[in-house]
Each structure stands twice: as C-alpha cells, then as structure tokens.
Amino acid sequence: MERLYKRGSRACGPQDIEPDTRAAIAAHAEDRSLGDVLANAVACCDTVSTRLYKVGLFSRLKGMADPDPEHRTVALFTDRHLVVAVTRASTGTTVVSARLDGMSLSGRSAVADRYPGQVLVPEDSGISVNAHWSGQPEYGAYYVALGDDADGRDFLDGLRKAVAAAQRS
16 A cells, blocks of 8 residues: 655754744643653654645545644654654644653554454554553554654664663663
C-alpha cells in the first residue's frame, strides 16, 4: 500500500522549537511532574507531515479523514521520558508523554501486528510506541511521525537505545 504522508524530519534543539509548541511542552511537563524536559532533552526531532492522498466524500462525512493537509510533530526524549507534541491547524497543539522504561517500539501498526496478513497498512517511516501515555487509564499505542531521512532515522535509533537503557536500569 502506498504512503499517505510525505514526512521530513530535522534534528533540533529545544531552543529551535516554535515558541507556542515549546510552551505547551513545558506546561505539560510541569503538569505531569516530568521535570524540565526541555533542558534535559537528549534528542529532539521536528517532523512536518504533508498529506499525499485526496480526502474522499465518505471519509469527510463520517469524520474519519485527516482535516489538515499538513501537521507538525515535535518529539524529544530525556533519559526517562518521551514527549510528543503534535500541532494541527484544526486542533492546535496536543502533547503526550510516556516513561521510556515502560514502552515498546514497533515499526508497524499495532492493529497490523494483531491481525497479520488481514490488514493492509500504508508504508510509513514513523514508529508505533506502545506505552502508558499521560492522561490515559490504559496501556496503548501512539504513532510518532518521523521522516525517512537521516535526521528521522537518527532520532529513532537514539530513542531505541534510550528505551533499552531505561529498561536495563
């Protein structure tokens, strides 16, 4: 199945994050008692996702279509937490976080893993993160958009190493 989004990532420092997004991340971290995640960030990645498919009438009517032609994902991790902020024109910025020592990473969709060979999953370059996400009562999956470029791959490689290190300690 073909790609639904064109994604491009760039490595960044916390100071490079757009001010509104940086403020949302800081507020989330304070609310969740995560410490100063911006100052303690090991790696940070800013990804722009541009929709490649045309939204169909049925999808629009059912509310299943992505309403935004483009959105931005900022992901950063410390030695203990992954923080993800997604900014969309339709909804503003949403921030979620999870502990590294309680997560697993899967390059595929959790649904596709549950029903192998039965579900067609579009090709993509991000990562499905299974964890107990902030504000959620149960363990669940969250898809972190990353580009299939050097910066996106470097961030993902660093995240995998950080998760493994957190689980060992």
